[in-house]
Amino acid sequence: MKSCRADIGTGGRSDRSFGLRLLDLAESVRAGLFPARFSVWTPYLYLLPATLITGILAIGLAEMAETSLHVLNRATFRPDPAYTLANYAAVLSKPVYLRIMLKTGFAALLVTGFTLLLAFPYAYFLVRTPHARLRRFLLVALFLPFLLGQVIRAYGWLIVLGKQGLLNAALAAIGLGPVSLIYTYGGVVLGLVQYMLPFAVLLLAPALTAIPHEVELASHGLGATPWRTFRHIVLPLARPGLVAAGVVVFTLTVTDFAMPEIMGGGANDFIANAIYDAFFQLSDAGMGAALGIVLTLFASLIVALAFLLVGVATLGHGAQQDAGAGR
Amino acid sequence: MPREGKEVGVTVAKAQGGDAAEPMVRVEKVSKRFDSVLAVAEVDFTLEKGAFLTILGPSGCGKTTLLRMIAGFIEPTAGEIWIHGRPVGDLPPYRRSIGMVFQKLALFPHMTAAQNIAYPLRMRGFPRDEIGERVARYLRLVRLEGLGERRIHELSGGQQQRVAIARALVFEPDLLLLDEPLAALDRKLRQEMQLEFRRIQRELGVTTINVTHDQREALVMSDRIMVMDAGRVQQMAVPETLYHRPENRFVAGFLGLTNFLPGVVAEVGAGRARIRIGERLVEGRMADPGIAAGTAVEAAVRAERLRIFDEEPGAGWETLEAEILEVVFEGERLVYSARAETFGDVVLRFVDADPLRHRTHRPGERVRLGWRSSDLMIFRADPDTTRTAGQPEREDNEP
Ligand SMILES: Nc1ncnc2c1ncn2[C@@H]1O[C@H](COP(=O)(O)OP(=O)(O)OP(=O)(O)O)[C@@H](O)[C@H]1O
Ligand SMILES: [Mg+2]
Numbered sequence: 147m148k149s150c151r152a153d154i155g156t157g158g159r160s161d162r163s164f165g166l167r168l169l170d171l172a173e174s175v176r177a178g179l180f181p182a183r184f185s186v187w188t189p190y191l192y193l194l195p196a197t198l199i200t201g202i203l204a205i206g207l208a209e210m211a212e213t214s215l216h217v218l219n220r221a222t223f224r225p226d227p228a229y230t231l232a233n234y235a236a237v238l239s240k241p242v243y244l245r246i247m248l249k250t251g252f253a254a255l256l257v258t259g260f261t262l263l264l265a266f267p268y269a270y271f272l273v274r275t276p277h278a279r280l281r282r283f284l285l286v287a288l289f290l291p292f293l294l295g296q297v298i299r300a301y302g303w304l305i306v307l308g309k310q311g312l313l314n315a316a317l318a319a320i321g322l323g324p325v326s327l328i329y330t331y332g333g334v335v336l337g338l339v340q341y342m343l344p345f346a347v348l349l350l351a352p353a354l355t356a357i358p359h360e361v362e363l364a365s366h367g368l369g370a371t372p373w374r375t376f377r378h379i380v381l382p383l384a385r386p387g388l389v390a391a392g393v394v395v396f397t398l399t400v401t402d403f404a405m406p407e408i409m410g411g412g413a414n415d416f417i418a419n420a421i422y423d424a425f426f427q428l429s430d431a432g433m434g435a436a437l438g439i440v441l442t443l444f445a446s447l448i449v450a451l452a453f454l455l456v457g458v459a460t461l462g463h464g465a466q467q468d469a470g471a472g473r
Numbered sequence: 474m475p476r477e478g479k480e481v482g483v484t485v486a487k488a489q490g491g492d493a494a495e496p497m498v499r500v501e502k503v504s505k506r507f508d509s510v511l512a513v514a515e516v517d518f519t520l521e522k523g524a525f526l527t528i529l530g531p532s533g534c535g536k537t538t539l540l541r542m543i544a545g546f547i548e549p550t551a552g553e554i555w556i557h558g559r560p561v562g563d564l565p566p567y568r569r570s571i572g573m574v575f576q577k578l579a580l581f582p583h584m585t586a587a588q589n590i591a592y593p594l595r596m597r598g599f600p601r602d603e604i605g606e607r608v609a610r611y612l613r614l615v616r617l618e619g620l621g622e623r624r625i626h627e628l629s630g631g632q633q634q635r636v637a638i639a640r641a642l643v644f645e646p647d648l649l650l651l652d653e654p655l656a657a658l659d660r661k662l663r664q665e666m667q668l669e670f671r672r673i674q675r676e677l678g679v680t681t682i683n684v685t686h687d688q689r690e691a692l693v694m695s696d697r698i699m700v701m702d703a704g705r706v707q708q709m710a711v712p713e714t715l716y717h718r719p720e721n722r723f724v725a726g727f728l729g730l731t732n733f734l735p736g737v738v739a740e741v742g743a744g745r746a747r748i749r750i751g752e753r754l755v756e757g758r759m760a761d762p763g764i765a766a767g768t769a770v771e772a773a774v775r776a777e778r779l780r781i782f783d784e785e786p787g788a789g790w791e792t793l794e795a796e797i798l799e800v801v802f803e804g805e806r807l808v809y810s811a812r813a814e815t816f817g818d819v820v821l822r823f824v825d826a827d828p829l830r831h832r833t834h835r836p837g838e839r840v841r842l843g844w845r846s847s848d849l850m851i852f853r854a855d856p857d858t859t860r861t862a863g864q865p866e867r868e869d870n871e872p
């Protein structure tokens with residue numbers, strides 16, 4: 147530092163000293179950001195950015211909770227200043243909303259089930275195949291639709307499944323009647339399963355990689371059929387990945403907007419669509435907010451339940467597993 | 474659980490075809506090719522019932538591949554394997570009556586020790602009370618009484634080894650295969666487990682094939698040792714023969730601390746030869762048969778066969794002058810390096826096994842080194858001498 151300062155006046159070597167000063171600056175910034183000796187609090191400091199961002203969300207949530215406590219004054223089309231739980235009462239008593247919530251929840255269950263069912267063999271094959279080229283192909287195939295975005299993909303489905311779509315053209319060619327998958331509940335579920343597949347595979351793959359191939363060989367050598375090796379060894383060891391993938395797929399589905407909007411054709415709304423309608427069609431911000439809060443609570447409840455049921459410990463299970471297998 | 478067992482319908486080779494005269498394992502001209510790599514090349518051997526064989530060789534020489542072919546996880550490219558007098562070519566692993574301990578143990582981390590040991594019994598459809606009885610018996614055998622309810626990660630490395638071996642033995646297979654299960658342990662625990670594995674093996678009398686690249690482990694545990702290099706069997710013999718009578722340069726270099734001296738055969742006698750090394754003409758024992766005069770050879774002498782003499786020893790000894798270069802203290806012994814000018818400046822290593830009784834020689838000191846001419850083994854020179862020439866292997870391969 148010192149010699150560097152002395153250089154400042156000597157103009158002749160200013161290029162060099164400028165470079166050195168720049169390095170010193172960088173060094174002091176680095177030292178400030180990553181102190182050589184961590185105090186007890188330093189690790190918590192690193193949590194700050196994430197906490198801040200989540201905190202802003204929480205502020206928004208509080209705002210929304212406040213909004214949800216005012217009913218719309220139909221005369222002025224402005225929220226009534228009085229606090230009331232009427233919006234919640236409406237959400238929980240009106241059959242429309244109940245039906246939407248049930249439909250959403252049931253769709254989320256179906257989508258989670260089908261997605262895991264399809265993602266598991268895909269991830270397993272991806273992880274276990276000895277051919278690097280095949281693995282690369284599987285990864286690219288997985289990501290390709292992922293890159294398109296949900297809206298474009300949904301329109302892709304319309305083209306394939308629509309009344310004049312490819313599927314019906316093919317069916318007509320073999321003399322079968324047109325089937326309508328588009329604008330149906332099944333269509334929404336199908337579209338969502340396809341959308342969720344990459345997420346699920348990516349969450350499952352690391353969990354499956356963590357299962358040493360030797361463990362499966364051992365099970366086989368000890369007399370287990372492939373099915374029983376799967377049931378007694380692979381499935382239990384893949385549980386952390388299954389739970390993570392299941393929770394992500396479920397919450398993404400239960401809060402989805404685009405797929406029911408496009409594939410459902412207005413007749414198969416999810417909660418998010420109802421919220422959208424409340425805000426922008428009915429201008430009833432209070433009702434929309436109440437629906438949003440209910441949705442948030444419902445999704446949180448499911449996640450909490452999933453973790454309670456299988457134990458949060460499963461997520462840390464990978465570490466123990468490594469300790470066990472690494473000996 | 475017994476119902477599940479019936480689906481598999483496991484029967485074991487044990488009962489049928491058992492013939493006392495027949496060796497437990499017979500491997501006939503077995504080869505395995507992976508694309509361009511010939512991992513195992515025409516391996517041929519037999520193993521009697523109850524014997525403990527160790528396959529010893531450097532990393533990548535095909536040990537695991539050979540073991541997995543015997544176990545049935547890999548199909549040979551050529552050749553035939555017989556277990557208990559039966560060709561097992563088309564039998565899956567669990568019908569070969571084989572227990573295997575893998576390189577990384579491959580225990581099931583989500584089960585307890587007892588559940589791990591019970592697994593093969595459950596899969597084979599044993600009745601429930603017999604499973605309980607056997608698991609208890611084998612926990613006792615491997616000295617894990619009271620630890621059966623522990624999860625795998627709650628056990629120490631040595632305890633995990635014990636679970637793995639109990640799991641491999643609990644269904645009483647004809648053959649136990651060990652693929653370097655001790656490699657990951659630290660030295661002390663490894664030595665303890667070597668003796669422990671040997672005790673269990675003797676107690677049950679189970680025929681065992683062990684794989685390792687640790688020569689000390691091979692010498693300690695085995696009835697017989699098979700040395701492999703580049704997929705081929707180099708020599709198979711009892712430990713003493715293998716150590717004292719290596720049949721080729723590779724085996725001589727792989728076991729023990731060995732000095733190699735490049736030379737040329739001058740004169741050939743009955744089982745002995747005179748060879749020229751540097752300026753000297755020395756006599757030695759022909760370890761490779763059929764070497765003619767004029768052939769380039771390598772003479773090998775073990776570090777522990779070289780001794781320092783203050784006076785000229787009597788007949789039967791050869792001596793030379795050398796300058797001490799380095800002394801390494803290894804606790805129970807000293808390892809010297811010395812340069813011998815008359816041997817073409819070759820560096821010799823020798824050991825002082827009793828350093829407290831002897832004066833320690835300093836670098837730069839000149840000493841007279843001697844050896845019996847019968848301790849000098851003459852091998853055909855290895856064309857690929859880069860591997861060990863002048864660079865004797867360390868006596869044990871510590872991690
Ligand atoms: N599945 C495979 N595909 C291609 N080559 C293989 C395969 N398995 C083994 N090999 C090759 O065969 C040779 C022998 O491998 P093997 O695993 O039998 O060696 P090893 O003696 O057990 O070595 P280590 O002591 O390191 O365990 C190596 O060159 C290896 O690269
Ligand atoms: Mg190996």
